[in-house]
Amino acid sequence: MKFTYKIPCACGYKVLFSTHGDGPFPEVVCGECGSPAHLMDPLSVSVTAERLLYRSNAGLESGDYSLSIVIGTMAVESFLTRLFLKLKRMDTYATTLSVPTRDQEEEWKRKLRERGGFAGREGSVGPADFVSNAITGMTFDEFVANNTVAQRIMATFPDAANQSAKHYFQKELFRRRNRIAHWGYVNSTEEEAQRCHTLAVAIVSILREMDRFKYGAS
Numbered sequence: 303m304k305f306t307y308k309i310p311c312a313c314g315y316k317v318l319f320s321t322h323g324d325g326p327f328p329e330v331v332c333g334e335c336g337s338p339a340h341l342m343d344p345l346s347v348s349v350t351a352e353r354l355l356y357r358s359n360a361g362l363e364s365g366d367y368s369l370s371i372v373i374g375t376m377a378v379e380s381f382l383t384r385l386f387l388k389l390k391r392m393d394t395y396a397t398t399l400s401v402p403t404r405d406q407e408e409e410w411k412r413k414l415r416e417r418g419g420f421a422g423r424e425g426s427v428g429p430a431d432f433v434s435n436a437i438t439g440m441t442f443d444e445f446v447a448n449n450t451v452a453q454r455i456m457a458t459f460p461d462a463a464n465q466s467a468k469h470y471f472q473k474e475l476f477r478r479r480n481r482i483a484h485w486g487y488v489n490s491t492e493e494e495a496q497r498c499h500t501l502a503v504a505i506v507s508i509l510r511e512m513d514r515f516k517y518g519a520s
């Protein structure tokens with residue numbers, strides 16, 4: 303996937319950066335004043351997730367509403383997966399003093415995907431609880447209830463009050479994405495896309511808190 307950013311140079315001219323996947327941004331020269339310009343990714347568990355959130359917002363601004371929802375949901379999935387792989391990598395290193403192989407990581411990713419969407423299937427542990435439990439020792443909802451930042455985030459969704467945050471996110475974001483990706487619904491409105499982008503940012507922010515809870519400030 304292509305990621306494009308327009309960042310103003312010191313002279314005011316907007317410099318265009320573009321890269322593919324999770325590759326670094328090539329160095330560019332300002333088209334107006336000729337100064338070299340760099341773009342660094344934010345420090346994050348998942349650079350891909352940060353880029354996908356940005357891209358979801360770009361889709362929202364350009365009127366690509368259904369695409370924006372699909373990409374925002376991918377950002378959440380990407381962050382959740384990376385967070386889990388970080389834990390597995392740390393654990394593997396702590397016990398074997400070596401980093402896991404690519405095949406091992408692919409296997410972990412596959413096992414996580416098999417757990418379904420976010421909340422998972424009825425009667426089984428979905429990815430949200432599975433990863434939260436592994437990282438924090440709490441279910442997703444327990445973590446949300448015990449973390450002040452997560453509480454503050456949930457307070458911005460008044461209709462989520464007295465509900466399971468996990469089921470709320472499943473219903474509000476993942477079901478909307480599924481309607482597009484699995485059932486071919488392409489008539490998402492700006493309002494829906496705006497809401498989904500806000501939800502995706504909120505979930506990623508809660509997942510960042512889990513990372514902070516386990517590994518300290520990053």
Ligand SMILES: [Zn+2]
Pocket residue numbers: 311312313314315332333334335336337
């Ligand atoms: Zn310039």
